[in-house]
Amino acid sequence: MILNSIRLRNFRVHRDVGLEFSENLNYIVGGNGHGKTSILESIYYLCTTKSFDAKTDVEVISFGKENFEINGHFSDITENNVRISCNLNESKKYYFLNDKQQSKYSDIIGKFPVVLLTPSDHKITQGVPGERRKFVDSVISQASSTYLKTLIDYNRTLKHRSSLLNRLKEYRTEDMLVELDAWTTKLIKTGTEIIIWRRKFIEDFTPFVKESYNRIMEQEKPSIDYCYLAGYEEDDVEIYFNRLIGEKKEEELRRSANLVGPHRDDFIFKINDVNLKTYGSQGQHKTFQTALRFAEFFYLKDVTPKTPLFLLDDVFGELDATRAQRISEYLADVGQAFVTLTDFGNFSYLKNEEDDILIKLNSNKVLYA
Numbered sequence: 001m002i003l004n005s006i007r008l009r010n011f012r013v014h015r016d017v018g019l020e021f022s023e024n025l026n027y028i029v030g031g032n033g034h035g036k037t038s039i040l041e042s043i044y045y046l047c048t049t050k051s052f053d054a055k056t057d058v059e060v061i062s063f064g065k066e067n068f069e070i071n072g073h074f075s076d077i078t079e080n081n082v083r084i085s086c087n088l089n090e091s092k093k094y095y096f097l098n099d100k101q102q103s104k105y106s107d108i109i110g111k112f113p114v115v116l117l118t119p120s121d122h123k124i125t126q127g128v129p130g131e132r133r134k135f136v137d138s139v140i141s142q143a144s145s146t147y148l149k150t151l152i153d154y155n156r157t158l159k160h161r162s163s164l165l166n167r168l169k170e171y172r173t174e175d176m177l178v179e180l181d182a183w184t185t186k187l188i189k190t191g192t193e194i195i196i197w198r199r200k201f202i203e204d205f206t207p208f209v210k211e212s213y214n215r216i217m218e219q220e221k222p223s224i225d226y227c228y229l230a231g232y233e234e235d236d237v238e239i240y241f242n243r244l245i246g247e248k249k250e251e252e253l254r255r256s257a258n259l260v261g262p263h264r265d266d267f268i269f270k271i272n273d274v275n276l277k278t279y280g281s282q283g284q285h286k287t288f289q290t291a292l293r294f295a296e297f298f299y300l301k302d303v304t305p306k307t308p309l310f311l312l313d314d315v316f317g318e319l320d321a322t323r324a325q326r327i328s329e330y331l332a333d334v335g336q337a338f339v340t341l342t343d344f345g346n347f348s349y350l351k352n353e354e355d356d357i358l359i360k361l362n363s364n365k366v367l368y369a
Contacts, residue, residue, distance in 0.1 A: 001076045001112065001306040002336055003043060010065040012038035017366060022357040025331060026338045027350075030361030036340040039361075040116070040311045043338065046072040046082045047114035047309065049095050049105040057086040057093045074112060076306060082112075106152060110142045113300045113308035117293040117315055124292065125276055125285050129266035136267060139296050140201050143303050147197050154190040158258050161187060165256045184245060191261040192238040195228050198262065202226045208295035208302075215294070216326045217287045225268040229260070286319060290327060297334060310337040316350070317342065324350075 002023050008014040013035040030036050037053070041060070044052045054060050061068045067087045074080040083096040095102045102108060123131040141148040161183040168176055206224050213222045229237070229244055245252075245260040252259050269276040271284055280288070293310075300308045310331075316324045316339075328350045331337055341350075352358070360367040 001074060001309065003046070003309055004073045004075055006039075006042060006046070006073075007069075007071040008038075008042055009069040010062040011042055011068045011070060012060055012062065014038060014042075015062055015065075019359065019366060021336070021338075022355055023336050024353065025351075025356040026336070027352070027356065027358045028338060028340045028361065029343065029358060031342060034361040034363070036342075036361060037313050040313050040338055040340060042070045043072070043309065043311060044114060044116060045070055045084055046074075047108075047112040049084070049093075049102075049108050052116055052118070056091075058088050058091055061086065061088055080112075106148055107145075109148055110145060110304065113142045113304060113306055114311065115293055115297045115300070115308050116311045116313070117290060118313040119315070119318060121289040121293070122285065125269055125280070125288050129264075132267040132269075133263070133265060135292070136198060136201065139205070139299065140197060142300055142308075144197075147194075150190055150193050150197070154187070154194055154262070157183060157186050157190060158261070158263060162256070162258055165252060165258070168253055169256045187258070187261060188238060188241050188245065192241055194262040195237050195241075195265070198228070198265070199226055202267070204303075205295060205299055208299045209291055212294035212298070212330075213287065213291035215330050216291060216323055217283075220271050220284070220287075221273075222288060222291065223270045223273065225270065226265070227268060228262060228265040283320065283323070287323060290315070290319075290323075294330060307335055310334050312337065312339045314340050314342070 003021055005018065005020050007016075007018040009016050013033065017035075019039070028036050028039055038060075041051055041053055044050075051057070051060060066089060067085060069083065069085045072082045074082065081098055083099075084093065086093040095105060095108065097108070097111075124135050137147075137151055141151065161180070164176065164180055164183060168180065202224055209222050209224065213220065229241060241260070248259045269288055271280060271288070274280075276284060276288055297308055297310050300306075312331075316327070319327065331339075332351060332353075339350075357368060
């Protein structure tokens with residue numbers, strides 16, 4: 001899959017900008033505030049229907065303007081035109097695929113697979129369990145619409161069950177307890193499916209992580225442990241889930257909280273069997289974060305019929321020269337990628353082949369080199 005071109009109107013600092021892209025590496029260079037990251041953000045919008053940075057869609061509208069629009073042209077087996085627009089007054093976003101408005105944004109996920117590596121990825125290895133769950137869920141969701149629908153259903157069930165638990169804290173009726181049992185049954189069913197999906201994913205994904213990590217830094221062995229259902233050890237996930245939630249029922253009623261399920265899972269990243277979060281160096285963290293994203297790219301390429309777009313935002317400035325050079329060489333295996341830099345001249349070790357292009361941003365002007 002190739003993104004051939006994009007046009008932005010009133011998107012962040014870009015009032016009216018059109019860009020043509022190479023099928024290989026696209027280096028986007030410019031000083032702070034010139035809109036490098038915004039270019040990647042707009043590509044991410046096309047692929048996922050949302051920003052990786054803004055909390056709301058109206059945040060990305062240029063100051064003093066009332067709407068933004070993104071147009072992108074993809075080529076693969078077929079040609080696809082995508083248009084996204086958002087109006088400040090309506091606070092509503094519209095997503096059009098080949099001039100047909102899409103009502104369910106979840107249907108877009110996986111249609112244009114994308115991998116994003118940014119400095120904020122430190123939250124995956126160093127942050128709370130929710131960041132690691134978010135990473136895993138995003139990868140599986142791009143690979144499987146079935147998983148995404150199950151995850152949406154599970155989160156909806158969590159929300160309803162949480163609301164009911166809050167009401168039960170104030171008063172209890174027989175009907176409400178019967179309703180709780182019904183939501184619990186659904187929670188166990190969908191939660192079990194998610195756990196089985198995640199367990200299979202980690203089994204399949206880990207070899208990709210090992211390969212990617214080895215390409216960046218040899219002589220260290222990464223691994224991932226999936227911790228679910230408070231240290232699950234039995235054969236049947238659903239039976240254990242049911243028993244565990246039964247044991248926690250009164251505590252859940254007392255605390256008005258969903259205490260059991262895959263929404264409380266964690267993934268333990270290790271280097272040479274040592275917990276990365278607890279004992280890893282900054283270099284090991286950065287290497288693992290980068291390896292995860294390369295692994296995501298090659299995993300999605302392997303299990304889906306499309307090659308993802310790879311977005312790297314201001315990554316090389318945080319790496320030592322050895323790791324940066326290895327990553328640059330690794331990018332040659334990717335295909336189309338978009339890399340933001342503040343100054344290309346400071347990164348002489350980066351590979352720049354004949355088919356690669358250098359896009360310079362300066363005061364909302366675009367120059368190709």
